[in-house]
Amino acid sequence: MMNDMTKIKHHLTEPLLMGYAAGTLPEAFNLVVATHISMCDDCRAALAEYEAVGGEVMMDTAPVDVAEDALAATLALIDSGKFADKPAPRRTKDSVFPGPLQDYVTGDIDSLKWRKVGGGVSQLVLKTSKDASVRLLRIPAGTAVPDHGHRGTELTLVLQGAFTDEEDRFGAGDVEVANEDLNHTPVAEEGMDCICLAATDAPLRFNGLVPRIAQRFIGI
Amino acid sequence: TEQTTKRMAWVVQVYAVRDNQDRAAFAELFGYFAPRVKSFLMKSGASPDLAEECTQEVMATLWNKAHMFDPTKASVSTWIFTIARNRKIDILRKQRRPEPEDLPWGPEAEPDQADAIGLQQETEQLGQALATLPEEQRKLIERAYFGELTHSQIAAETGLPLGTIKSRIRLALDRLRHAMK
Ligand SMILES: [Zn+2]
Ligand SMILES: [Zn+2]
Numbered sequence: 001m002m003n004d005m006t007k008i009k010h011h012l013t014e015p016l017l018m019g020y021a022a023g024t025l026p027e028a029f030n031l032v033v034a035t036h037i038s039m040c041d042d043c044r045a046a047l048a049e050y051e052a053v054g055g056e057v058m059m060d061t062a063p064v065d066v067a068e069d070a071l072a073a074t075l076a077l078i079d080s081g082k083f084a085d086k087p088a089p090r091r092t093k094d095s096v097f098p099g100p101l102q103d104y105v106t107g108d109i110d111s112l113k114w115r116k117v118g119g120g121v122s123q124l125v126l127k128t129s130k131d132a133s134v135r136l137l138r139i140p141a142g143t144a145v146p147d148h149g150h151r152g153t154e155l156t157l158v159l160q161g162a163f164t165d166e167e168d169r170f171g172a173g174d175v176e177v178a179n180e181d182l183n184h185t186p187v188a189e190e191g192m193d194c195i196c197l198a199a200t201d202a203p204l205r206f207n208g209l210v211p212r213i214a215q216r217f218i219g220i
Numbered sequence: 221t222e223q224t225t226k227r228m229a230w231v232v233q234v235y236a237v238r239d240n241q242d243r244a245a246f247a248e249l250f251g252y253f254a255p256r257v258k259s260f261l262m263k264s265g266a267s268p269d270l271a272e273e274c275t276q277e278v279m280a281t282l283w284n285k286a287h288m289f290d291p292t293k294a295s296v297s298t299w300i301f302t303i304a305r306n307r308k309i310d311i312l313r314k315q316r317r318p319e320p321e322d323l324p325w326g327p328e329a330e331p332d333q334a335d336a337i338g339l340q341q342e343t344e345q346l347g348q349a350l351a352t353l354p355e356e357q358r359k360l361i362e363r364a365y366f367g368e369l370t371h372s373q374i375a376a377e378t379g380l381p382l383g384t385i386k387s388r389i390r391l392a393l394d395r396l397r398h399a400m401k
Contacts, residue, residue: 014390023264023305024367027315034318044320048293053396054305055298056347057365063255064262067272071250074276074283075243083280085306088322099321129315 010174012036012043016155021050026132028199031100032155032175035197038091038098039173096160096195104128105136109160109195114138121145132201139163139188139196147185152202154178156186161194163187227340230296238286249296250279257304263366264308274311278304291336295343308367349396357392364389 012020012033019025020033037044067073077083089099096109104126105112114122120143124136139145141161155177162171165184170176178184188194230252236245257278261271281303289299309317350358 014393018364018389018393021305022365022367023309023313024364027318030309030315031318034320037320044323047320048298051302051305052295052298052343052346053350053361053393054365055295055301055343056350057362058256058260058301058304059297059347060350060362061256061259061263064259064268064271066254066258066275070254070272070276071247074250074254074279075246077276077280078283083277084284085281088319091321100318103316103318129313 008040008042008171008173010168010170010176011040012046012175013177014046016177017043017047018050018053021047021054026199026201027128028126028132028134029153029155029201031104031126031128031134032157032197032199034100035098035159036157036173036175038100098159101159101197109138109193112136119143119146132199134197134199137194137196137198139186139194141188141192141194142190144185144187147183149183150178150180150200150202152180152200154198154200157197159195159197161192162189163194163196164189221341221344223344224337224341227295227297227344228337231291231336231340234282234286234289234291234296237283238289246279246283249282253282253297253300254279257300260301260304260366261308261312263362264312265367266308266312270311274304274307277311278307281307290331292331292339295340297347298343346396353392353395357388357395360389361392 016025016029016033020030025033033047037047089103091097091099092102095102097105105124112124114124116122120140122138124138126134126136128134136159137145137156139161145163155175156170157175158170158172160172162169162174163186164170165176165186167176167182167184169189170186230249233242233245233249236242237249254275258271258275261274262268266274278300282300285303289296294302306317306319309315350361353361
């Protein structure tokens with residue numbers, strides 16, 4: 001577990017935990033939440049509370065009649081043996097990518113098909129539903145991501161290394177939740193490339209002219 | 221209390237399914253939970269037919285995953301809710317569903333009975349606290365869980381600004397926590 005090695009300082013927000021518990025977040029956000037929880041016991045416990053609230057909300061709904069043969073049909077479904085849920089994901093030993101992320105990427109940092117997005121930064125867009133997008137970012141040690149604002153919500157989870165922006169320092173396991181009001185220039189710390197998982201539900205807004213042109217090509 | 225006894229009875233029924241493939245115990249769980257799962261799915265936007273099919277799959281998953289159930293981590297109601305929530309994402313929203321890694325198994329093979337009872341009691345208190353929230357706050361929480369409306373849609377419908385909706389949901393959750401202490 002990551003928790004032994006690092007102290008996580010920046011956690012998921014309550015709306016994110018509640019949205020994950022309720023099953024109402026875009027897939028891209030669910031991936032960031034599930035990945036952070038794989039690294040953070042505090043948020044795992046908080047999620048359990050939100051799920052308990054969900055259970056009681058469900059218990060409180062007016063029951064609806066099920067089909068007359070529902071129980072028999074369910075037992076038949078069980079007997080058919082064709083109905084099995086997939087097991088929870090696991091992390092390959094020593095991988096930087098926690099279990100949920102390993103369902104989306106095959107290989108490790110150096111074997112991935114990174115695409116350069118300028119300024120030394122590379123990315124790998126992961127395939128999810130279209131309501132939001134998520135990518136891995138690789139920011140070389142000491143490098144800055146261009147100054148930008150946000151149209152919606154941006155979640156940035158650090159998997160390796162660390163970055164610092166106008167808000168604070170974010171190390172492995174930390175998640176930064178940026179909204180419309182935040183304009184920032186994340187800079188990767190010296191020593192190690194910073195690998196982040198970043199999800200957005202709206203395009204970022206770059207402030208310099210050149211990055212704005214680049215935006216059309218890189219699609220963020 | 222009587223309610224906690226009821227919750228512990230569900231735990232025993234899940235164990236009976238796990239250990240003996242006990243169909244009578246399963247029928248008891250089915251009779252209580254299936255109509256509520258179906259209701260939750262319909263409120264989440266499923267048609268009655270889809271909700272019916274989905275409910276049967278949720279209950280079949282309960283059977284198949286009975287060995288995964290841990291009453292020191294979740295009440296049966298919470299656990300079934302998460303199965304229904306997952307099925308909702310699979311079927312209604314047609315998305316892949318990233319899940320956290322499981323915690324590594326501890327040394328204890330069988331969960332501690334006192335811990336299990338404690339957790340069932342807490343969940344019972346939570347349910348009661350939810351029921352006694354002011355109507356408006358309870359409705360907001362319900363709607364957030366049904367996902368029938370996003371926060372911004374609730375805002376448009378109630379005429380309340382988004383910040384107010386968020387802070388009211390927050391207030392309701394704070395009240396829940398307080399009521400449980
Ligand atoms: Zn956390
Ligand atoms: Zn940003």
